[in-house]
Amino acid sequence: MLEIKVTTTDTPKPKPAGPVQGVGQIFTDHMFLMDYTRGTGWHDPRIVPYCNLSLPPSAMVFHYAQEMFEGMKAYKHPNGTAYLFRPEENAKRLNRTAGRLCIPQIPEADYLQAIRTLVTLDADWISCEPNASLYIRPFLIATEPNLSIGVSTSFLFVVILSPSGLFYMDDLTTLDIWVEEKQVRAVCGGVGDTKTGGNYAASLAAQEKAQSKGYAQVLWLDAIEHRYVEEVGSMNIFFKLDGTIITPALTGSILPGITRDSVMTLCRSWGYPVEERLITIDEVLAAQKNGILEEVFGTGTAAVISPVGKLHVQGEDIIVADGNTGPLSKKLFDTLSGIQRGTVEDTFNWRVKL
Numbered sequence: 001m002l003e004i005k006v007t008t009t010d011t012p013k014p015k016p017a018g019p020v021q022g023v024g025q026i027f028t029d030h031m032f033l034m035d036y037t038r039g040t041g042w043h044d045p046r047i048v049p050y051c052n053l054s055l056p057p058s059a060m061v062f063h064y065a066q067e068m069f070e071g072m073k074a075y076k077h078p079n080g081t082a083y084l085f086r087p088e089e090n091a092k093r094l095n096r097t098a099g100r101l102c103i104p105q106i107p108e109a110d111y112l113q114a115i116r117t118l119v120t121l122d123a124d125w126i127s128c129e130p131n132a133s134l135y136i137r138p139f140l141i142a143t144e145p146n147l148s149i150g151v152s153t154s155f156l157f158v159v160i161l162s163p164s165g166l167f168y169m170d171d172l173t174t175l176d177i178w179v180e181e182k183q184v185r186a187v188c189g190g191v192g193d194t195k196t197g198g199n200y201a202a203s204l205a206a207q208e209k210a211q212s213k214g215y216a217q218v219l220w221l222d223a224i225e226h227r228y229v230e231e232v233g234s235m236n237i238f239f240k241l242d243g244t245i246i247t248p249a250l251t252g253s254i255l256p257g258i259t260r261d262s263v264m265t266l267c268r269s270w271g272y273p274v275e276e277r278l279i280t281i282d283e284v285l286a287a288q289k290n291g292i293l294e295e296v297f298g299t300g301t302a303a304v305i306s307p308v309g310k311l312h313v314q315g316e317d318i319i320v321a322d323g324n325t326g327p328l329s330k331k332l333f334d335t336l337s338g339i340q341r342g343t344v345e346d347t348f349n350w351r352v353k354l
Helices: 060-064 087-100 108-121 197-201 204-212 258-269 281-289 327-341
Strands: 030-037 041-049 067-069 072-076 082-085 133-142 154-164 175-180 217-221 229-232 236-241 244-248 274-277 293-300 304-313 316-319 351-353
Touching (some): 030 108, 041 108, 060 133, 067 087, 072 327, 082 108, 082 327, 087 108, 087 133, 087 258, 108 133, 108 154, 175 204, 229 236, 229 244, 236 281, 244 258, 258 274, 258 293, 258 327, 281 293, 281 304, 281 316, 304 327
Parallel strands (some): 175 217, 175 304, 244 274
Antiparallel strands (some): 030 041, 030 154, 067 133, 072 082, 072 133, 133 154, 217 229, 236 244, 236 293, 293 304, 304 316
16 A cells, blocks of 8 residues: 655645636646656655656657556536546556556556545545536656667656546537548557557647548548548547447557447447447448448547547548437436436446545
8 A cells, every 4th residue: 555645735726616618728736646766666656736847858758758648537426425437447557558668567556546545635626517527647757867769767657637527518519520541540569559648649630630621530540451440539439330339349559448348338238239340431331321320429538428420531521310419329428427427326336436
């Protein structure tokens, strides 16, 4: 068990007066820090007032991108109690990513203790407003001052918190999606199935192009044949075809989303056939032409469920069903959000009380 030293701020920040739009513009009073030194291991766990980090210009994170992050949320229930949602899955995924990037892993119990301690300290930042939450951003960075290419001998683990609201202006407003047919985000055997910043940097050019043309997100295809659907921006993607729920298989270039797994579990519990398999963009287009493309939606921590109303592919705009939010997307959003916020029974034991 960690012995976390806590130093509280002398100058608490004013909290948002009303609902917060999106995530990551405002940060709470405190953050968690812990150092790693080769030969010593993880040490000096502490909570301090939120402040700037001090790193040498030669810190390896700046030059060789040895870094990673996670994303999760805390929610305040109607009775005022704060909960996390499946935090042990984030701990497991953090260590899978860390292992791929040669970053020292953090014992799951230590990770969860750090999160719980920090969120409990700043729990009054969790708003009771509808759709409000506290976004939790744990990250690890290489800190050794060394320009030689190799694995850093020192790292810093940081957790910061940000009050958040709806990811888009209106919940369950359908998104228009640009299907990218030239650029690629990740390849099998690379790091596409990890939460590392390079994956997101690689997506920016296509994202900028899509947004300049009026589309909210990019749907990525595979790197080899440019046919197989992978994921949307920072979300996994689902298709409802003639009653069957289909999501791309985890072949090594797609992030294994925790919301993705939750959605598949819910759909199976409701009796839907669920398939994890390869699906081509041509199959999606054929389904739309044949009238069996019933819904498309993205899943992720930030937006939970993001229904798709339009796909731009092969030079044309393809309308999904009637272009509106489908009944399954709404049911999933209402159920997942309800479980997270304590208004729907948690039959899967996904909530963890602080």
